[in-house]
Amino acid sequence: METIKLIIDWLSLLAIPFIIFAFLAYGGFKKVRVYEKFVEGAKEGFEVGVRIIPYLVAMLVAIAMFRASGGIALISKLFAPLTNLINMPAEVLPMAIMRPLSGSGSIGIMTELMKTHGVDSLIGFMSSTMFGSTETTFYVVAVYFGAVNIRNSRYALPVGLLADAAGLTTAVFICNLFY
Amino acid sequence: MLNYIWLGMIMISLLFAAGSDIYDHFSEKQVTAAESRGQVNLNKDTKIGQVTSAAIEAAGTAVQIAIGLIGVMALWLGLMKIAEESGFIKILARAVKPVTRRLFPKIPDDHPAVGAMIMNIAANMLGLSNAATPLGLKAMEELQKINPEKETASDDMITFLVINTSAITIVPATAIAIRASLGSANPQQIVVPAIISATVATIVGVTAVKTIQHFMNRRKAATGR
Known part of the structure; x- marks a missing residue:
């Protein structure tokens, strides 16, 4: 139970930084104009x-x-x-x-x-x-x-x-x- | 449906508040409550006054919540735009195709809606509520693009919503935190019961949605629309 809790805690902690990393790294790899696209999407917020x-x-x-x-x-x-x-x-x-x-x-x-x-x-x-x-x-x-x-x-x-x-x-x- | 529930809630509140005020007036409760404070404040000492203040306060709270969402919304919508442009979302959608095809038969394969929905469900499971709402709203926008009637909810939207509201959370962080702060011997005791309950809720919800959709489609086919 304790180890499961520890794994889950770390998973929740690392999920968002990992997603940001993965999205940006793959975007950069695919030559997406990341900054411009980010702003374009964020405008909708x-x-x-x-x-x-x-x-x-x-x-x-x-x-x-x-x-x-x-x-x-x-x-x-x-x-x-x-x-x-x-x-x-x-x-x-x-x-x-x-x-x-x-x-x-x-x-x-x-x-x-x-x-x-x-x-x-x-x-x-x-x-x-x-x-x-x-x-x-x-x-x-x-x-x-x-x-x-x-x-x-x-x-x-x-x-x-x-x-x-x-x-x-x-x-x-x-x-x-x-x- | 929502029309009736909304009307019902407001009508019941007003009539019930007025009724209990009249009752209190004749049983002289109000007078004693007011007298003990030395003065009468009708807004606070009557139920109807409390209901009115609650309504006005809630209207302000609603705007605060909406405004508070803007920053986080912008962050996630920006990130999602990059992921969409690079094709990341498509890869994600393709990976979960076997499940989503069954739940959402009308959505084309590797449509961005699928990627956004998966991200939302994953965020909910991890208890990342800050990320879950923006991703869920992004999914709704994508679903709206393939919705033929723009002011009416599509079947797929309702399926998504029901999965979302009965959200299976692996980490019910808020409840655990409050339990810990009140000195529980075992704050995370609720994790397994909560997962089981949420799973049952999801199964019941999805079954109900699919049953309704099945009969509606059959009726549509019968009337030839």
Whole structure:
């Protein structure tokens, strides 16, 4: 386990310098005008950043309002009967609901749960596994589609949420098994 | 779909906030909360005020996030342009063809979209979130070039997005760091459970996407469009 962790740590550290080296070395080898091409590509960065603003505002505003109103607590109450069914401690449910909505929000809930119940408690273990096992789906949908000006995302969000639900349920199951 | 979810979230927030304010008013909770601080601040002491402040604050945060992305975006888009020009991305795309052909049947072989998607997925796996988002957006741009309807998501975009949101991360760095800071005896204990959970999420997501696409294509063929 320790050696695996060490390998992974080094891999993450060296990945970006290696990519930069490989791209530039191969570009130089192929006689690409690297500086000019870099600038040409980088120019788009600004446009993309500006393009996603309206999508990000729409999404983050709705999520912030929902959080401030206590909507998470409301949904937690609605889903509460299900938690017993899959052996999920009721305290973890708000974490599961927050995870696809907001990255910073779920960090907040996770930290709070670990402080109250202990990092190495089942609740702490489960909530941090949940955090590590999925992405913030709402944010990804807003930013990725926003970057190419797509307004109709079709079935992307429901399927993304279905995948999240599957991942979160698996986290509950695995954590109960491993703990 | 997003239209309804968005509408629902905002409507529920406003009605729920107003409802709990009315409830608190009649149960006189508000008055006591305000009295204990000596003065009434409607923005802070009412749920509806909190919801409004949250909305305004989030609008500002959204712009900050977008602006913050620009520098990193520029860096990666510049590097990707060099890799594209030199043919590096094509080599990368060709290497993973057996997998991507199945997942993205409509994308031509060694299209730059494939290279960008692979780079994005690899960055996600290593937990390099700074690189992952720009590379993902680059992939979306390439996918948009071969999308016939520019305002509607293509099947391939949705497949990519679902793989992305259920991202398998070998190093869930944030969660491990927070666990370590709170004094966990074994912060990286979550690595294997998280990988298993994410793998299940990816399998379920891709299966769902492929099932939907299968039935949609069949319906399209039947109606002769």
